[in-house]
Amino acid sequence: MLDVRTLSLLLQGAGVSLLLALGSIACATLLAMALCAMAFSRWTAVRAFYRLYIYIVRGTPLLVLALLVFYALPALDLKTGPYVAGLLVLTLYVGALFAEVFRGGVLAIPRPQWESARSLGLPPGAMVRKIIAPMVVRYALPPYINVCVMTVKASSILSIISVWELTFAAREIIERTLAVFTVLGLAGAIYFVMCFGMDRVGRRVERRLLAKGFVGAPV
Amino acid sequence: MRYVNWLTAYGPTYLNALGWTALTAVLASLGAIVLGCALLLIRLTAGRWGKRAVDGYVQVFRNTPVLLPIYLIYFGFPLIGLPWPAVVCGGLALVLQNGAYVSEILRGSFRAIDRVQFDAARSIGLGPWHTFRKITLPQVLVYSIPSLGNQVVLLLKDTSLLSAITVTELTMQAKLLTEQTGAAYEAFVVVAVLYLVLVSATEVFFRAAHRSVRWTH
Numbered sequence: 001m002l003d004v005r006t007l008s009l010l011l012q013g014a015g016v017s018l019l020l021a022l023g024s025i026a027c028a029t030l031l032a033m034a035l036c037a038m039a040f041s042r043w044t045a046v047r048a049f050y051r052l053y054i055y056i057v058r059g060t061p062l063l064v065l066a067l068l069v070f071y072a073l074p075a076l077d078l079k080t081g082p083y084v085a086g087l088l089v090l091t092l093y094v095g096a097l098f099a100e101v102f103r104g105g106v107l108a109i110p111r112p113q114w115e116s117a118r119s120l121g122l123p124p125g126a127m128v129r130k131i132i133a134p135m136v137v138r139y140a141l142p143p144y145i146n147v148c149v150m151t152v153k154a155s156s157i158l159s160i161i162s163v164w165e166l167t168f169a170a171r172e173i174i175e176r177t178l179a180v181f182t183v184l185g186l187a188g189a190i191y192f193v194m195c196f197g198m199d200r201v202g203r204r205v206e207r208r209l210l211a212k213g214f215v216g217a218p219v
Numbered sequence: 220m221r222y223v224n225w226l227t228a229y230g231p232t233y234l235n236a237l238g239w240t241a242l243t244a245v246l247a248s249l250g251a252i253v254l255g256c257a258l259l260l261i262r263l264t265a266g267r268w269g270k271r272a273v274d275g276y277v278q279v280f281r282n283t284p285v286l287l288p289i290y291l292i293y294f295g296f297p298l299i300g301l302p303w304p305a306v307v308c309g310g311l312a313l314v315l316q317n318g319a320y321v322s323e324i325l326r327g328s329f330r331a332i333d334r335v336q337f338d339a340a341r342s343i344g345l346g347p348w349h350t351f352r353k354i355t356l357p358q359v360l361v362y363s364i365p366s367l368g369n370q371v372v373l374l375l376k377d378t379s380l381l382s383a384i385t386v387t388e389l390t391m392q393a394k395l396l397t398e399q400t401g402a403a404y405e406a407f408v409v410v411a412v413l414y415l416v417l418v419s420a421t422e423v424f425f426r427a428a429h430r431s432v433r434w435t436h
Binding site: 059071072152154171178192 | 278279281282283284285286287290291294295298376377378379380382383389390393394397403404407408410411414415418419
């Protein structure tokens with residue numbers, strides 16, 4: 001049942017899945033930095049907007065958001081196609097998760113660090129760059145990697161709004177050949193390699209960063 | 220105003236779909252908790268190979284999207300002579316995946332209990348059942364209920380994926396209404412609000428459950 005054509009279609013699909021995931025991880029990281037800054041804003045309205053955004057995104061399924069954007073964009077005369085819609089939705093969704101991860105990282109910074117940074121008279125920009133950011137990176141990395149793995153898995157949902165990626169390719173082949181177990185087993189194996197690989201790479205980066213005498217290092 | 224008109228026209232059609240979403244979510248959550256307990260039991264009692272098998276199971280389900288088991292069961296089971304209804308197939312897939320996560324949550328909570336307590340329980344003459352009932356269970360519940368609540372929320376949101384295999388739950392209902400009426404986004408906005416309500420209700424429930432088992436306040 002398993003021929004070269006099937007395998008090459010699935011691998012092409014995997015490539016698209018990986019590009020979608022990596023693209024939205026990159027965009028979502030930038031979005032999350034902005035959102036995280038909003039979470040610590042001095043204006044109540046900005047903080048309220050942040051809470052509302054997180055509440056809505058975490059409380060609705062990704063598929064509903066995807067369908068909403070997929071059907072609403074053409075109605076607003078934006079002919080973008082499923083790929084842009086998919087990338088947009090995944091970015092908005094993952095951005096909220098990353099923002100919470102970063103916020104947790106900022107809150108985990110021990111209080112004396114803030115006080116000593118301030119007592120050194122560092123200007124706010126330098127304080128964020130030299131003290132806050134390096135520590136947030138270390139605290140937030142493990143959950144950040146989890147969300148990255150989740151992004152790869154979540155990208156499969158975009159197949160429902162007709163984004164041609166791994167899950168879509170698998171379903172297409174199944175409908176033609178009825179080789180359900182082979183094709184889905186293979187697709188599952190490819191997802192496993194992508195997610196597990198991402199997890200392993202993340203762990204390695206984590207160990208690297210922790211090696212430089214980090215206060216929050218696990219004992 | 221627009222949404223008031225929308226709701227008076229199509230509100231009742233959502234109720235049936237809401238029922239399916241809630242029913243699938245509740246039953247699949249219960250199934251996942253039972254499966255999670257069973258997996259943990261196997262992992263703790265069935266020796267080295269039991270541990271390896273359960274760890275393998277958890278790794279496989281943690282690193283693959285839930286849409287795959289859904290399709291696998293829905294398209295695959297009829298081929299091996301099990302033509303189950305779509306909602307059962309989808310529910311089973313949700314149970315299988317979330318059971319893996321639940322077993323990890325429970326394992327983490329179990330490991331958080333200080334080993335010394337089990338020695339202490341034996342030294343005051345408690346048998347296995349009483350140790351479980353009086354020492355293990357109360358602490359596992361306190362540690363695990365917040366994470367279990369998160370997992371149930373994730374499962375609730377994942378029931379939307381059953382719309383891909385023809386189950387008429389909330390997401391499918393919104394899709395049908397959109398295609399019938401040609402309204403671009405009203406149907407999905409209403410459904411998103413309904414999901415928000417369901418998720419918030421779940422969170423309130425688990426927070427109350429957590430309060431009721433906590434022994435310190």
